[in-house]
Amino acid sequence: MEDDRVMIDQTLWPRDVEVRWIDDMNDSAHNLALEQTLGEAVAHGEIRPLVRIWRSALAQGIGVSRRDVSGDDGLAAMNEMKQSGWDVVVRNTGGTAVPQGPGVVHLSYLFPRDARKVTTDAYYRILCQPLIAWLETLGLQAVTGALPGSYCDGTYNILVDNKKLVGTAQAWRGGLAGVKSNRPGYILAHACMVVDVDMVAAAERINRFYARAGNDYRVHPETSTALRDLVPDRFQGMTPFEAATSVANDWVTWYSAQVADVRR
Amino acid sequence: MSNTPQDLKYSKEHEWVRVDGTKAYIGITDFAQDELGDIVFVELPEAGSTLTVNSTFGTVESVKTVSDLFAPVSGTVVEVNDALGDSPEVVNSDPYGKGWMIVVEMSNSADLDDLLDASSYEAHVSE
Numbered sequence: 001m002e003d004d005r006v007m008i009d010q011t012l013w014p015r016d017v018e019v020r021w022i023d024d025m026n027d028s029a030h031n032l033a034l035e036q037t038l039g040e041a042v043a044h045g046e047i048r049p050l051v052r053i054w055r056s057a058l059a060q061g062i063g064v065s066r067r068d069v070s071g072d073d074g075l076a077a078m079n080e081m082k083q084s085g086w087d088v089v090v091r092n093t094g095g096t097a098v099p100q101g102p103g104v105v106h107l108s109y110l111f112p113r114d115a116r117k118v119t120t121d122a123y124y125r126i127l128c129q130p131l132i133a134w135l136e137t138l139g140l141q142a143v144t145g146a147l148p149g150s151y152c153d154g155t156y157n158i159l160v161d162n163k164k165l166v167g168t169a170q171a172w173r174g175g176l177a178g179v180k181s182n183r184p185g186y187i188l189a190h191a192c193m194v195v196d197v198d199m200v201a202a203a204e205r206i207n208r209f210y211a212r213a214g215n216d217y218r219v220h221p222e223t224s225t226a227l228r229d230l231v232p233d234r235f236q237g238m239t240p241f242e243a244a245t246s247v248a249n250d251w252v253t254w255y256s257a258q259v260a261d262v263r264r
Numbered sequence: 265m266s267n268t269p270q271d272l273k274y275s276k277e278h279e280w281v282r283v284d285g286t287k288a289y290i291g292i293t294d295f296a297q298d299e300l301g302d303i304v305f306v307e308l309p310e311a312g313s314t315l316t317v318n319s320t321f322g323t324v325e326s327v328k329t330v331s332d333l334f335a336p337v338s339g340t341v342v343e344v345n346d347a348l349g350d351s352p353e354v355v356n357s358d359p360y361g362k363g364w365m366i367v368v369e370m371s372n373s374a375d376l377d378d379l380l381d382a383s384s385y386e387a388h389v390s391e
Contacts, residue, residue: 094305
């Protein structure tokens, strides 16, 4: 049997971490709120540290940051999109708007804060490394890097063929990021993969939001790709929801193998 | 090497406090802003809000992450630095000056006793 474990940074992974698939497909706000609920439970030792695998709820729309809707124009843009029938969720991590809906799958590390000084870069690396290794199993060569013009651009985008496939973000609760803390808290390291989304339509929605909010920021759809476009045979005959579900299934197996290695 | 003014008090969560009578000016330290990286958004409470020591009073977003801000003293927020809405990067460039975040009318001056002086704070960050 092929060994599909990757060498992961054992110093940052909690030894008692577990992998769970937890999502709410009917309520996007609750789906997102679970991050905080589960994170706080992790912070207080009520549940084990988590690798949460989840799919976007079954509603087409966008996910925005609190910064995006911190002003009147942002709030008006959000309300206008909702009135037009789009789902708009406000996430607790930063950055700019991202596509949401069937065909998007998420990975969230919910780890307790470490009393040691640990950098955000270190958590980004342990978030991206296993995902890149998983993509390799599909025959894809992925790297991390910024890509101006892509949605929610950042240094730790995961790119394939110089197009964005995965966006990443973090939220540190219980104190400032990148510094040691003895306070109960948790680190959310989040990755969002576009499995099967029409990125032209998604970019149009994102740009419409920013235009209505009076913000010059725009995304360019040609900077992004979807997993289905990269490995079409893998998802033949599947709807976007089925494709995302298939990836989530794969991730449960993949991350369970990584976690088993941490526990050894 | 980060800057640690001698006339301020500090929390272990990297907030600074400048005491002016019963008021406390609050921001984050030079060490903290440097660790966070480029700050792009600061979410602060409204004037009139009540703060409890060691509870969250807002968030700060850098290009890398969002993280919580903790109140170093209890009291009522009497002033908020609205200029950070348009220019959050001032927290990076002038953390102890124009980068102040809120002013709190303290309800319990004994909270100050639990804060660190400059040398203790420097020792804390170098541990």
